[in-house]
Amino acid sequence: MFDLPPPDPGIEISIASRGISKGIAQTDGPQLIGRGFVRFGDVQVGGQWKNVTSSVAEGEGAAFATWQRKLGRVQASLGVTLKFQTGVTEPTDDKALELNGSVAPKWGKLGVRVSAVYSPDDFGSAGQSLYVEGGPSYDVGKTLRVSANVGRRERDGSPDYTTLNAGVSKTLGKLTLDARYYDSAQGELGEQYDERVVVSARLAL
Secondary structure, three states, rough: OOOOOOEEEEEEEEEOOOOOOOOOEOOOOEEEEEEEEEOOOEEEEEEEEEEOOOOOOOOOEEEEEEEEEEEEEEEEEEEEEEEEEEOOOOOOOOOEEEEEEEEEEEEEEEEEEEEEEOOOOOOOOOOOOEEEEEEEEEOOOEEEEEEEEEEEEEEOOOOOOOEEEEEEEEEEOOOOEEEEEEEEEHHHHHHHOEEEEEEEEEEEO
């Protein structure tokens, strides 16, 4: 008889001075993200919603399933997400499937993380999309970490771009605070690609 591990539910609430997705801005102002999930051992299923600044929608929801496991010194994950726009104001391609994965080996206080997100048909006019990001992190103390990343996104039907970010995060119990600098190599494409500093807070319940 197959027995599932006992369910372990959780809620996360995040707020940021500016919404960032795949290295570039997706809001003109603050962003609120609500996320609920249930974990069964290595598997987590759930959903989330966040506000976005868009000419065709007011928000973005998602349903997801993720597998996570530590393999020796490497934290690995694989997942699938169905994204959908909410508050749609005009006809648009408002659904997108994403496949994602990451590996994050760690040696003492030093870590490296590489992640990838692939969509066969992204929102709107974009078709296939692949975003790959990676970089190092260092634990200054038990609750303080500095990290940096370089990313690259290539899309059919929308501009390709390269991103970078660097920042520091502080964990205070169930609250994580983060301050991070973002920039891209394609600032001429518009304001969402410009450099900015974003501060955020995430509460895990």
